[in-house]
Amino acid sequence: MSSGVLLICGAEIARYGFGGGHPFGPDRHEAFMRELHARGLDGRVRCGAARAATREELESFHTAEYIDQVRERSAGGHAYLDGGDTPAWRGLFEAASYVVGGTLNAVDAVMEGEVRRAFIPIGGLHHAARDQAAGFCVFNDCGVAIEMLRRRHGLRRIAYVDIDAHHGDGIFYAFEDDPDVLYADLHADGRFLYPGTGAAHETGIGAARGTKLNLPLPPDADDSDFLASWERVEAYLRAGQPQFILFQCGADSVAGDPLTSLRFSVRAHAHAAARLCAIADGLGHGRVVGMGGGGYNRRNLAEAWTGVVQAFLDSE
Ligand code: V1S
Ligand code: ZN
Structure with a gap:
């Protein structure tokens, strides 16, 4: 088994x-990179650049019509x-394609055994x-990663x-009827925050009915609320035995975000990352890819995401 952490940047x-x-x-990227450097972590990870996702990769999740529409509107x-x-601007199609390609680079490096975490x-x-x-969100890199x-x-x-x-509605509804996509999502109650979905009774449909875990929290939930719900995520993953873990660690759940009122500390993000690595290791493969997600207070995103990278490194 290989070791090391890959950072796509x-x-x-x-x-x-x-x-x-x-x-x-x-x-936001620079805010994170500065903190990574300040903590001396940039020298401890392997850095890799993103590539642009191919049309075929984008089409594994998105419709051809939608991809064309993004290209046309972003050119205009x-x-x-x-x-x-989500405003369109010249070059947005390419930038969004690089985000997807970057996540695929991370997933491929883990699957090829170059690293266990990215x-x-x-x-x-x-x-x-x-x-x-x-x-x-223009292209759903998490959705393309699942398909690929x-x-x-x-x-x-x-x-x-x-x-x-x-709530991660783009992923939830795309795989709502698929029992093999394990889905665990802690988020602010949709009655109080965009996108308004992700109630606890939304557990999947059809063959996947009862298989998904939506855990809405009060809009001012803190670390103790996080930890109580997190226990359920761990039990869910251990029972489900996934072959790969994708982790969207949006930092807008940290206290002081301008868009939300959740009050987690950055320790929540590091804890989740460490536990996911332990679970993946316990399953015998160790495969975890973290994706930054939201986070609009620059200090918070820098601290939360470097905490995730630190947890990945510590788990080695
Ligand atoms: N929550 C929230 C929020 N805040 C804004 C916003 C604020 C200032 C701006 F200049 C522009 C937009 N929009 C929203 C939400 C969308 C949140 C997306 C979060 C993304 C993520 O962190 O989960 C992952 C990267 N949109 C709305 O609340 C919709 C509106 C209802 C209000 C805002 N206007 C601009 C559109 C309609
Ligand atoms: Zn968010």
Whole structure:
């Protein structure tokens, strides 16, 4: 078994974001990289650049019509891809394709045994649907990763774990009827926060009925609420025995985020990362890929995500 942690970073993914004071600004990558350097962790990880996802890879999750629409609107600029959260700009199609390619690089490196863990800060774009942009998310890198883990790497049971403050609706509804996609999501109760979904009774449909774990929290939930729900995530994963764990570790669940009112400390993110590594190791494969997700307070995202990378390194 190989060791080491791969970090996908660089200008290709840093460009993904929106200017003009939008919360998902392109400065988020730099905020994270500075903290990684300040903690001396940049020299302890292997760094890799992202590549652009191919059309075929994008089509594993998204519809051809939607991909064309993103290309056209982003070439034209100046329009929203959704109801007002996700502005199009010239170059957005390419930037969004690099985020997907970066997550696929991370997944491929883990599957090829080069590393056991990998992290991509500008990834985890969990709101994009197969045919629609939503909530700052153009292409759903997590969804493409799940599809490619199956098609390219032949895996069947894949776990998606999400502690971003917002419910991961793009993933949840895309795989709602698939019992082999394990889904565990801690988020602020949808009655109080976008996208309004992810109630506890949403456990999957059809063959997957009763197999998904949505854990909505009160809008001001703190670390003790997090830990109580997290116990259920661990039990769920141990019972489900996934062959790969994707971890969307949005830092907007940390106290002080301008978009949400959850009050986790950054210790929650490090704890979740450490426990996921222990679970993956216990299952005999050790495969964990972290994706940064949301987080709009720059200090918080820098501390939460470096905490995740530190936990990945400590688990080696
Ligand atoms: N929550 C929240 C939120 N805040 C904003 C927002 C704030 C300032 C801006 F200049 C632009 C947008 N939008 C929202 C949400 C979408 C949140 C997406 C989170 C993404 C993630 O962290 O989970 C993963 C990367 N959208 C809404 O609440 C919808 C509106 C209802 C309000 C905002 N207007 C702009 C569109 C409609
Ligand atoms: Zn979020």
